[in-house]
Amino acid sequence: MLTVVAFFVALGLLIAVHEYGHYRVAVACGVKVLRFSVGFGKPLLMWRAKGSGTEFVLGLFPLGGYVRMLDEREAPVEPHERHLAFNTQPLRSRAAIVAAGPLANLLLAVLLYSLVNWGGVQEPKAVLSSPVAGSIAQSAGLAGGELVRRAAAGDEELAPMRSFEELRWVLTQGALDGQRVRLELEPAPGASLREVTLDLSTLNVRDADAQLFRKIGVFAPWTRPAIGEVMAGGAAERAGLRQGDLVRKIGQTAVVDGMQLRELIRTSVRGDQDVMQSWQVERGGQLVALEVMPDVVQEPTGAVGRINAYVGGNPEMVEVQYGPLEGLFKGADRTWEVSALTLRMMGRMLVGEASLKNLSGPLTIADYAGRSAEMGLMQYLAYLALISVSLGVLNLLPLPVLDGGHLMYYLWEGVTGKSVSDTWTEYLQRGGVAVLAVMMSIALFNDISRYLAKLLAVFA
Secondary structure (H helix, E strand, O other), X not given: OHHHHHHHHHHHHHHHHHHHHHHHHHHXXXXXXXXXXEEEEEEEEEEEOOOOOOEEEEEEEEEEEEEEEXXXXXXXXXXXXXXXXXXXXXXXXXXXXXXXXXXXXXXXXXXXXXXXXXXXXXXXXXXXXXXXXXOHHHHOOOOOOOEEEEEEEOXXXXXXXXXXXXXXXXXXXXXXXXXXXXXXXXXXXXXXXXXXXXXXXXXXXXXXOHHHHHHHOOOOEOOOOEEEEEOOOOHHHHHOOOOOOEEEEEOOEEOOOHHHHHHHHHOOOEOOEOOOEXXXXXXXXXXXXXXXOOEEEEEOOEEEEEOOEEEOOOOOEEEEOOOHHHHHHHHHHHHHHHHHHHHHHHHHHHOOOOOHHHOOOHHHHHHHHHHHHHHOHHHHHHHHHHHHHHHHHHHOOOOOOOHHHHHHHHHHHHHHOOOOOHHHHHXXXXXXXXXXXXXXXXXXXXXXXXXXXXXXXXXX
16 A cells, blocks of 8 residues: 555656646746646546636546647637747747756756755665675675775765765666776774775676676675574474574585675575585574575576575664755755766667666556655655656657657757648657657566566565
8 A cells, every 4th residue: 555655646746846847937938828737537636726827637647747838739829818828939938848847857856865865864884795706896805894985986086985875876887887996995993994996897787787786796785694584484494593593604604794695595506406504503692503405496597595584684774964055965966867877778778788677667666666665754755856867857858759859849940940840740749659658568568577576486
């Protein structure tokens, strides 16, 4: 239920802000707005503000919205109101009205990111877990437990890393741009700082997903190698593992953190066969020897071992909070960075350098809306900011059915002095609808594929 509510609140807010951008600038430019609608279909609510000629509507299906303006191309206009029609406005006014919707979403993202920065959010400390075997991090000499003080991608100056999420963002940018990422590390509390370089130019990045961070080797923050909740009937329960057990050794390998423990379990299979492991755990101050045989589970990347228990303790958390001006600047900077990253990913998908699996549809949006809402208000606001950026950037794409397509028409009119003919407008609109339909179909297919993969993992 929370997922549904969070999804519709997010969608309604982002659409309302987008349409309000169009509406507010249209009114400022002297255009008569006939209807402001959030949602399509049968009106659930309808009212007219006092002294306003605009009808405000809340539709049954909140999957979009529109602002209907007086326009001679849509219906006859009385001579005395012709100066209030959209199509009679100068080019700069029409362009401003169209651009206002996406820009409103981007401004909303700045505000939401700023609110998160001002309110503060609990995030994992930037302490590295054991690197994935064979990864770039392991080759660079990382062992796990190092605190990342500062980091930078490419030739940028080293910037303080207040949390693991900030570090993950730097790694994502470095990987997608094929750059080297420099890390300034504190190997142990009070130890001398040293700098390490991760050469991410060797990665062939097509998907910005968890597998990318496995290749880098910086997959998760450091956690204690503890056993959490044990599922009934699983390998952990059969072996006698209990919640709170601290794993010290598996075979002859000393276990130092939760990430290493997860990797030892995942790689415990031999082909498709399960393998018995000798574990040494600390329980109530005493060492206990156990024989554990992880279950074999098939994943897209191959067979892996699982014990059906939560593995790894909670990471050390820090509160990330900024002052009024710094929080605002950080919010604007994050909006710019996410916008640029979104455009780069779209460009890479267009030329085949990135997988179309990166496209997400309504099911994924709803899923993450619910998850972020469960985590707390600040996480939900951060998620809203991310979706608001995506909506703003998407609508600025030069597709005829989107705001960016109309801006493309106005650019042509500004250069040539002539508007696009009705015939060409119709052809371009049809092409835009087709492209958008293909994109939406791919996004929905990706959503369903992810959902089915989760189901198969649960039933395994």
